[in-house]
Amino acid sequence: MMKLNFSALVFAAFALMTITACSSVKDVNSVNNTHKTLVSDVIGVTQGHLLATFWQKPQVHQTVLMEQQAISQFNQQLFDSNPYVIDPLSMDELLTKQQVVSLINKISTIPTSKRYYADGTLLEKSHFDDYLANVNLQNVQENYATKWGLAVERSALRTFPTYDRVFNSAMDTDLDRFQETGIFPGEAVAIIHESADKQWLLVRSYNYLAWVPKQAIAIGSKEEIASFTQVEDFIVVTGDKVFTNFVPNNNRISQVQLDMGVKLPLINADDLGGELHGQNPFASHVVKMPTRNENGKLVFSLALIAKNQDINIGYLAFNKENIINQAFKFLGERYGWGHDYNARDCTGFIGEIYKTFGILMPRNSTWQGKGQYGVNINFNHDSTLDDKLTALSNLEVGDLIYIPGHVVMFLGYDQGKPYVIHDVKGMAYFDRNNKYYRGTLNGVSVTPLLPLQLSQDTSYIDKIYNIKRIRSH
Incomplete structure (x- = not known):
């Protein structure tokens, strides 16, 4: 283990990634570099960085960024323009057989990559035939009257109607590839179909379509559910x-x-x-x-x-102080792929924070990152490193930075360097001796942004494709 001292020297090996544009940005706290260092392999982090108060400037960060009326309009624009977020109560009251089959096939399909059980057994066609039999395609009726319900407990939304855990060839048993996301008490769903064993329901929540255990959903009328959710x-x-x-x-x-x-x-x-x-x-x-x-x-x-x-x-005031407070309430929670492990993953972490302000989000990182809601700075193959560094120099607390398969939230600058908080599995960087190091975070963590690598040849910065600010246009 190295004893790390966060200073400009830590990043000497990252000269290519130094944000010169940040040199004029005032550090987040007028700290005299007296933070206690951590004996840790997490680069550039002190004990002070793990405190919400370190990143907060109360007189500045208490300014309301969007009032509730603007947030309601923001959500409505999301419903109107983003196919991944809907009001489940707005689904058609009568679905055709073709529509139901299409929805089942949208979530319950045989993956193109190999899948394995925890003991290493490769899933064969016969295994998938059993799962497909339980999705109950054979009993889809010509016309189906949509039902509605409310979740009564935290539960899992699954690819197939089964609790079986499966993994890809890497055999990382933290990543159950049948786990899609979670659902929480009080969330409304449209109920589309029932499994053959009558233990699962195919439901559409506001941001996902998947199978949920039947015991987690109570069926009611659309009117009483609307009254409950719109109180x-x-x-x-x-x-x-x-x-x-x-x-x-x-x-x-x-x-x-x-x-x-x-x-x-x-x-x-x-x-x-x-x-x-x-x-x-x-x-x-x-x-x-x-x-x-x-x-x-x-x-x-x-x-x-x-x-x-x-x-x-009521909802929290949407301001930077509260964004930081809410993010730090998850600090140290173990990473949970698709809300597994009674926890959450990178987008679940972001989504839950913003829900406390009444702001809704698509579920997956690609749906969030490529969705053009909010204020976006998009990058493509023609974008230069300078383009990205300039954008990073103008970040504000709560801004979301998207790379393929991941999202991080900007906290602030310290010593001219940007820091983020994110729910993340792995960690990689070049150490002060320019030696490539791979470790693990596997939880909600505060890290500097600049040193982070996806591989020896690719940095986080290289792969940023969007920076999103949650505001009305």
């Missing part, structure tokens, strides 16, 4: 994870995990007469929770969330 008085989960209060003998509302960005209707505790589930509600938020009865139908129940939990009434 004016609500709480937003602003912590990484919070939990409803314990309730004896009622697992549907007891200690339910609520991840960052979850939104639930807020109920006036004054109307409850001083008692709910055997507890006085005065020190808790009372929320309306979707639950599922024995027949799979939607039933609303009241639940308590203690006021000591990280909750906000």
Whole structure:
């Protein structure tokens, strides 16, 4: 392990990538280089860099970047122009057989690359035949009446209706290739089809189409779901994870995990007469929770969330201070491909942060990076290194930097160098002796941007294809 001291000398080996345009940018903090260094293989990071307060300038960063009316308009423009984000309640009430089959085939297809089980067994045609049989194509009706539902628990959205974990030839068992993303309590879905074993539903959430365990969804009318999701008085989960209060003998509302960005209707505790589930509600938020009865139908129940939990009434103000605060609440969380491991990946990390402001995002990094919502600086094969370095010199807190398959969030400059926070698997750079080093991060991490390499021949900077600022045009 090396003892690293963050200074300009650390980047001497990266002269080609030095941002001279940043020399006029004021450092994020007037720090006297007294940060304690970390004994770590993570280059250029001190203990100070791991504090949200290091990157914040309260008087500057409290300026509201978009008011809620502008955010609503931003989301509506996304619905209108981006094919990867929809209002699930806007789906057709009647789908043809051809439409249902097309949607099934859109998600449940045999991959072109080889897949393996954890024991090294190669998936053969017979394995995929079993998965395809369970998608239940043979029972798609000529006309299908769309149903709607609400998620009642955090759950997985899968490529096929199965919990089986499969991997590519690299056999990285952290990356289950049947895992698509996650869904969270209170999210609305359109229900398109049911698996042959009747244990899974094909659903369309606001930003994904995939298979979800049937037990995670309660079926209700479009009207009651719209009333639930469009309520004016609500709480937003602003912590990484919070939990409803314990309730004896009622697992549907007891200690339910609520991840960052979850939104639930807020109920006036004054109307409850001083008692709910055997507890006085005065020190808790009372929320309306979707639950599922024995027949799979939607039933609303009241639940308590203690006021000591990280909750906000309404959306957070969209400002740079809050962007940094929200990002650092995930610091150190293990990377979870497709929201696996009860965590999140690079785009899930970004999406959950912005949901606390009421801002919606496409799910995958390509859908985000190539989507022309927000304010974009696009790069192509003709873009020069100077073009990218100039753009980087003008970054603002919260700006999103896209490379193929990954996204990072800009935090600020220190000693004229840009730093980012991101949820990431690997780490590579050239050390101070110009020796190529590969290590691991595998979690939400703060890193300098300039030294990061994708391979010995390719840097992060080389592969940047878009810088996105989340603002109205």
